[in-house]
Amino acid sequence: MRQKDVRAPPGLLGRERSRLVRVGGTTNLTSQALAGTIFPMTAPFVVLHIPHSSTVIPAHVRPSLCLPDKDLARETLLMTDQCTDELFDCQAESVTRVVFPVSRLVLDPERFTDDAKEPMAKKGMGVVYTKTSDGKALRRPGFVPTRAELIEEFYRPHHNKLEIAVAESLRDNGSCLILDCHSFPSVPLPYESCSGKTRPGICLGTVPSQTPEWFIQEAERLFRVKGFSVAQNDPFEGVLVPDRYQGNASVLALMIEINRSLYMDEASGDRLPGFPGFKGLLLRLLEDLIDFVLKQLRMI
Numbered sequence: 001m002r003q004k005d006v007r008a009p010p011g012l013l014g015r016e017r018s019r020l021v022r023v024g025g026t027t028n029l030t031s032q033a034l035a036g037t038i039f040p041m042t043a044p045f046v047v048l049h050i051p052h053s054s055t056v057i058p059a060h061v062r063p064s065l066c067l068p069d070k071d072l073a074r075e076t077l078l079m080t081d082q083c084t085d086e087l088f089d090c091q092a093e094s095v096t097r098v099v100f101p102v103s104r105l106v107l108d109p110e111r112f113t114d115d116a117k118e119p120m121a122k123k124g125m126g127v128v129y130t131k132t133s134d135g136k137a138l139r140r141p142g143f144v145p146t147r148a149e150l151i152e153e154f155y156r157p158h159h160n161k162l163e164i165a166v167a168e169s170l171r172d173n174g175s176c177l178i179l180d181c182h183s184f185p186s187v188p189l190p191y192e193s194c195s196g197k198t199r200p201g202i203c204l205g206t207v208p209s210q211t212p213e214w215f216i217q218e219a220e221r222l223f224r225v226k227g228f229s230v231a232q233n234d235p236f237e238g239v240l241v242p243d244r245y246q247g248n249a250s251v252l253a254l255m256i257e258i259n260r261s262l263y264m265d266e267a268s269g270d271r272l273p274g275f276p277g278f279k280g281l282l283l284r285l286l287e288d289l290i291d292f293v294l295k296q297l298r299m300i
């Protein structure tokens with residue numbers, strides 16, 4: 001998306017902003033679009049959430065993990081959504097990115113902090129993993145930093161960033177689009193409950209309150225046109241939306257999961273030779289999807 005596509009004409013911004021503030025946060029997107037009014041953006045409208053790309057394990061966390069270096073490197077390779085920070089490196093003016101800075105083996109920001117709400121906690125893979133992807137011990141008994149300390153250090157700041165990004169778009173634009181960006185292994189890991197069928201190239205995760213049908217259909221169409229096989233909510237379902245915005249129809253959300261075999265050698269972690277071309281294709285597709293949503297919402 002080019003800058004000229006998303007900004008208000010000079011002189012119009014102030015007037016439009018005052019109107020946007022009045023409608024912010026509670027606008028029904030369908031009625032907004034039907035009203036035929038142009039609602040130009042004044043803050044980034046798209047939040048690219050990239051939670052699982054990092055391989056960083058801080059020095060003060062490493063001693064709490066009981067795997068030897070070689071095994072930890074293998075577990076990191078298996079569990080990391082390698083290169084998703086690069087693949088989703090969209091620099092458009094309409095986009096802001098929230099990238100989790102450390103490995104999900106340190107803490108998984110996509111899990112509920114309340115184990116009672118988090119199904120993966122039963123497998124030792126709640127917000128702070130105690131087990132590996134094949135059920136072995138990951139953390140030492142009585143580990144330090146503790147679960148509570150890790151949540152304070154890594155979960156809260158990350159989710160604050162995410163909430164602020166959404167809040168700013170709601171305040172200034174009246175709506176927001178969250179794209180939750182992941183990748184998944186082409187062969188299921190032992191911890192996954194799965195059907196055993198062939199995995200798609202692209203998995204789109206949706207929730208009814210946040211992902212309207214017109215949006216899902218266009219996202220699926222754009223990927224299919226480029227030759228990808230697409231499945232909805234398979235092998236992973238849903239999309240992360242901050243608690244306070246769940247059910248808010250002004251916050252659109254979609255999870256995009258890419259089959260790792262499309263861009264990397266999953267055994268070594270090396271990128272495939274076609275990586276730059278794949279990235280270019282993905283970024284153009286994202287721009288088309290964002291443009292489509294902006295047009296639907298009369299923001300361009």
Ligand SMILES: [Zn+2]
Nearest residue numbers: 052081182183
């Ligand atoms: Zn992921």
